[in-house]
Amino acid sequence: EVQLLESGGGFVQPGGSLRLSCAASGFTFSRYAMSWVRQAPGKGLEWVSSINNDGSSTYYADSVKVRFTISRDNSRNTLYLQMDSLRAEDTALYYCAKDPVGTMVVGYFDPWGQGTLVTVSS
């Protein structure tokens, strides 16, 4: 069974940084693209970033470009999201999601982890 377990969320002041992790199991992690999608409290879904299977290609929403960095460690079966210069509008539940197809990013997501909450506030 595929499992995705996010961690690293928390409370941070504007301008601060956080690093999210997503531990994957139940599949060959190095063979699949991965993504981060977020959901502000009571709001809809917003794609944040995606990475192909070997980390050579990364993609970002304009709202986080330059501030966020996606990466992966295939030896540790772990996906990361480094978030710098955080803003109040980054407050959200951050989901890690697997690409259902394979090595390249195809832009849809299955399955999703349970999410880790990031709160940016002074």
Next chain:
Amino acid sequence: DIQMTQSPSSLSASVGDRLTITCRASHNIARYLNWYQQRPGKAPNLLIHAASTLQSGVPSRFSGSGSGTDFTLTISSLQPEDSASYFCQQSNSIPWTFGQGTKVEIK
């Protein structure tokens, strides 16, 4: 960016009812349209990809149709466990974008 617009934003229906949710894209996305179900307090779950391909394990009462800019998600006979929010999402071009969601309540 491609804007995705769902309608209605919410609806209330009875068990056994046939339900249709509409999603419209601001540009032609061919059949690169996906549907997700999100139950309260849970992560989204992929129901349909490529406009009409049902994910493994998803009940056959769910179906999707459409191409270009207009798409529909249909639940043929609403069940209590279908109480959830439903989101469409385009995977035609980055940035991948979602509709605002449709909240389905059971009367």
